[in-house]
Amino acid sequence: MTLVEDRVAAPEQPPPRRPNRLWALLRNSWRQLTSMRTALVLLFLLAVAAIPGSLLPQRAISAEKVNAYFVQHPKLAPVLDRLGAFEVFASVWFSAIYLLLFTSLIGCIVPRLRDHYRALRAVPPAPPRHLRRLPQYASWSVAGSGDARSGGGDDEEGTARAIAAVLRRRRWRVAVRGGTVSAEKGYLKETGNLLFHVTLLAVLVGVGYGAWYGWHGNRLLVGGADKAFCNTLQQFDEQGLGPRVDDGDLPPFCLELTDFKASYLDSGQPKSFSATVRVDERGRPSRSATFSVNSPLRLHGANVYLLGHGYAPIIRYTDRYGKSLTSIAPFPTTDAMLTGEGVATFQDVNIDPKTGKRDPNQQVAFEGIYLPTMPDQPPYVRSVFPAERSPGLMLIPYRGNLGLEAGIPGSVYQLDQRQIRTGKLKQVGDGKLLRPGEKWTLDDGSSVEFVGSRQFVTLSVRYDPGEKIVLVSSALLLVGLMLTLTGRRRRVWFRVLPADPSAQSPAGGPDPDRAADSNGGTAAPDPALSDPLSESTTARSSFVEAGGLPRTDYSGFAEEFNQLVAAVRRAGTQEESE
């Protein structure tokens, strides 16, 4: 991304050498890669490559949607999958584009950093021969000062030094060479530009560092001390660790959900959520903390975010031998009104107390739908309000082998459909709707009771050490961007000449008409201030010409130049009157 116009000096051509083909190829490839045109093409490719990531479901965001896509498009999906279309932002081609882009960026900013460092140390260049050919030009005469008596050249130098002082006060970088003044301003533009590009690299470093050393886990947490959760890998429902993190690196802490509050509008739209937890961190006293959607719980080395919530119905099953077991299983929500669907399984039931033998075909499970607020009329399948106004639990009992011993991993929110298909697990009787406290006796004399419910929250526990790097770099990036977009590099030159036309600059000097105009217009010295030598000083009055060159697109430069010239002339007059 080399800006040709900002180069201080073109690098010198190396002496002609016998061309080495490989070297030439490498050098030309590098030049091609670091050229602006290539960078623009890569930028454009980056934008195009990001599009499929927004149109196709992504595994990193929602694996379920990707699975659904596979079901809907069984032929297309595997092809897309091989192209990495479901993991666009981790795919080889996306990485290739941004890595090439950043290589191009480095190849561009390193020489520019060097050039800018030199430019910062260099003095502004000597004025061009023809100031009048610059976009901005002005000229005027000044009367000679008392120093004129000391003779040749000093007077011009004095005037030049006075001009330089004015420019320095206005924070120009100034160089005085004899009777000429060179000044430059707006270095911050390039400084900001380089800052912007360097911080862009720093953002990438921060993102990479966070990906390597960060981790996250998701967890559904049911209220109550018996359901507390401790931060170890096994306790997460789903987790992702960076390549440089293992289980032992997770900070030890435990959370217990003690309270959850939600408020809703009459339409069911949520107004606020807040979860209260008891936090136990190693080496610290146990404390209570409340957090909500936009204010996460910040712990040492981890942040806990509230993602969602729902209900876990408490179901007590009393088997035919009179033994009771209680299930507090969370029912994940399926809609905005918090209808929950889940299962309650009772593995160790119907054990004959005489033999003490467990019959794997007498296990019991219930498929259920939990409605925090039942509709007034059947069907009782969807809740009509997210808070528990009139809770109801629809249960369908199953008896048989649950298939949990087989060691095949399955969802804890669904019954094993294979067992149902093969007839090992059978539905016994139709479903029944229970209200809190209601009891239902099944055909074999066992009973099930809907005791009540607890709330659950879904949490995301995360740690990203790269965040601070990214934040600081982004802030600096913005500063750099503002500097480079508002900054304007410009140069001005002043040349002080003896008014004697014969001593004027070899470049033809000022236009006599113009000089006369300027002189008549303003800076004629007050005769009263002239000393007795005034006759000779009028002959020694000098002529000043000024030229200005904006080095970047800057429409207001004419105005600034005119103000600057006015300030220089004003200062000149004041000095005379002192």
Add this chain to the structure above:
Amino acid sequence: MAALSDQLLVVAIFAYLVAMICHAAEYALGNRAMVGRTVVRPARERVLVGAGVGGAGGTGPGAEPPRVEKVPAADVDRGPGRAALAGRIAVAVTVLGALAHLGVITTRGIAADRMPWGNMYEFVLSVTFVGATAWLVVLSRRPAIRHLGLFVALAMVLLLGVAGLVLYTPIVPLVPALNSYWFVIHVTAAVLSSGLLLLAAVPAVMYLIRNGYEQGKRSFPYTLGARVPAAATLERLTFRLHTFAFPIWTFAVMAGAVWAEAAWGRYWGWDPKETWAFISWVVYAGYLHARATPSVKRNVATWIAVLGFATMLMNLFGVNLFISGLHSYAGVN
């Protein structure tokens, strides 16, 4: 208050519509005058066009190339006078429209008791208001670009019409996810930058048309360029507006990232809205780089800016209406 807000919306749309008609009248009256001149003195017209082309080539700072529509004083034609009157009326009505527009937003905010940027309807209202206000500010500084008003008013009428007819949502309080002070910061920056980029797209498109016109193209879209300001002026205006809007857009994305960290646990997650914000940012960055590179032609650079605006539109309409993601606050069914 809610009803008042809805009524004011009709007033605002109507005002912009009137402004559009007045601008169109100015355009038409001016055109007739020019058509007349072309018939009478075809040779002179060609000379003027030639001068315009030559002037556009040399872009010294502040040097405005002579414009085709400059009518010599000798041309006694009531057209331009009436055209100027229509133009001035158009600007006055635009000011009224913008005031009504401000009223729509304010009353809606009072009725909802929050910042009026909670759903897509309110977002479009705010973005267009920023666009209209920025237009009036730019116009007050450069009265010569008044002819662009026709296209600004057209964009206003279209977007507000879509907002009122398709996106309209009754007032509801914010969902908890939006209940944060970052809501004010992030959405304000997004509204401001979107409004400015919306306005910046107008001179960008007009530059492309005018540039073609100055190169002698006389087929349909280029004929629209007959009476707009010179290509170099339009191009510089396009660049200035983009350099103003781009840092705000950058800030909007960054503020969104900080908020996302607090709300969703990560500062960047390639949510569809984030992805398209990234795409827009990359394309606009490409425009600024192309603009700063002498070897890239100005019309190529401006095409990139227009493409950037297309990605903004995709982010606003495409992502909100057709793609589900975490930013699904549009409230449009």
